[in-house]
Amino acid sequence: MSKKQNNISLVWFKNDLRTNDNRSLLKAIANSHKVIGIYVFDPKQFDTNQFGFIKTDKFRAQFLIETVKELKANLESLNISLFIYFKNTAKAINNLNETFNFDAIFYQKEWTKEEANCITEVKTNLPLNINFIDTYDQFLFHPEDISYQFKDIPRVFTEFRKKCEKESSIRALKKIESVLPKANLVNNITSTPTIKDLGLEEFTTSTKTAFPFKGGENEALKRLENYFFETKKLGFYKKTRNGLIGTDYSSKFSAWLANGSISSKTIYWKIKEFEQNNFKNESTYWLVFELIWRDYFKYVSLKHGNKIFKIGGILNTDYGWETNKLKINKWINGQTKEPFVNANMLELKQTGWMSNRGRQNVASYFSKNLELDWRIGASYFESQLIDYDVHSNYGNWMYISGVGNDPRSRKFNVKLQSERYDTSGKFQRLWLQESLF
Structure with a gap:
């Protein structure tokens, strides 16, 4: 698109909460006389899902709040106002458009179902003359630079990796070269909601956490x-x-x-x-x-x-999983027969964090030992993990559960894993608060 006289653009921030190397923000600045940002805490993201878990619980919510506050400050240094709302996304953007009459909306391209549905709802509620400019901006290897059409992405990671490393390159970083004039800033009385505003429980971060970091x-x-x-x-x-x-x-x-x-x-x-x-x-x-x-x-x-959200995964395989609530609750609360699983699950419940080694073990135990519907475990991770990412979370759970990209469909021996990675039992003692050996 070309820059029009006095045109106004909106940058709709979602999972691209940065000013550095942000293609949507750069495009908006390059093609607009005035740029405004928006971030929406949509109540849908804090509702209870089909499996009974809050979709975004307190740990990730707090990290998100910290991130949005920092984004607001960083955008202000570029003379861009970030409007922040806790309401339905389509209504929030529509209300903002009634004030500013946007010529274009720039945003990061998404394709998973909830994110795609949200984009469709936003478009449906806005005038047809607004340009929507989406950008793939969450990859290392950009989709235009890989040697695959999406339908031909290989089932095995190693094949994908080797071909990308051999035939593709990583794009250069893009920086904002000039700051917009101060006149670009507009009156903005919106503010970031608190944990209580989102209907979540206030908490103090555990001193035992391996992730004592802030968002932003x-x-x-x-x-x-x-x-x-x-x-x-x-x-x-x-x-x-x-x-x-x-x-x-x-x-x-x-x-x-x-x-x-x-x-x-x-x-x-x-x-x-x-x-x-x-x-x-x-x-x-x-x-x-x-x-x-x-x-x-x-x-x-x-x-x-x-398919990544279906019980049969991308392989359409059914292992006859159960939905035994007692087993599920014991797994969540660290009350299984395996101390190593219990320690990892208590770490997650109390901090919103778990190591990669822990995640593989507790997921394998959930799906392969307890024979529970893997989607329930994935949904609990979605609720609790500070670093939840829809693609990695559901991709890894499918992989571990035998319905994804691991052709071997392995089952972790939790006892051997414990002996190898927690030889002295220090990690288990930390979270179980007792000597186990």
Whole structure:
């Protein structure tokens, strides 16, 4: 689109809560005389879902509140006002349009069912003359740069990874070169809701948490600087990534990636900077490897659509899972027969965080040992996890449960996993508060 005289554009922020490397924001600034932002805390995201869980519970909600506050401040430094609402998204955008009469709305492209339905509802409630400009902006390898059509995305990750690494490149970061004039700022009395406003329980973060971080773009960049350049922990990532206790056994970028307060490309190019200025080893590559896994699950959902939410997954396989409420509640409350599962589940319940090693074990135990409907476990993770991402969450649960992209359909031996990754029992004692051995 071309810049018109006195045209006004809206940037609709969703899971792209950053000013750096944000294509929608850059396009809006380049093509508009006036730019306004909006973020909506939609009540649907805090309702109880079909499995009885609050879709976005207190831990992720608090991280989101912190993120939106920081986004508002960062946008103001660019002379862009961010309007924040706790109401139906379509109504919020429609009300704002009645005041400003937008020529265009810029936003990150989404395709999973709830997100797509929300976009459709917004479009339906607005005048037809508004241009909607969506942008794929949550990938490491952009969809235009990979050698696959979506329907041809391979079932096996390794094939996808090797072809992307060989034939595709990572796009350069895009920075905002100029600040809009102060006249772009408009009167804005909206504010970020509190946890209580959202109908959720106030809490104090546990001192035992391995994720004592705050939400926000600035916080994400601080963590990146610390993990890469101040402590050089990146250089040991592959050796420590299966840890269970502490802030530095893994990068902890997933929460900021999940709500888009940092882009995967930003992390990638900082890894390249680290390798150039310090050293390159298997650990520095392995963080890129994990970013590609994240990409892969997004492409899996692009290929298979709503199948990722079906009980048979992308394989249409039925294992005869149960929905035994007693078993489910014991798993949630850390009351199973396996102490390692219990410790991980209590960590999640009390902090909104769990290690990657823990997630694999508790998911395998839920679906393969307890033989429970894997979607219930995935839904509980959606409710609790600070770093919930729809593609990675449902992709991983399918993978572990035997209805996704793992052709082996493995079952974790929780006791052996416990002995290997919590040899002294320190993690289990931390969360079970008793000596187990």
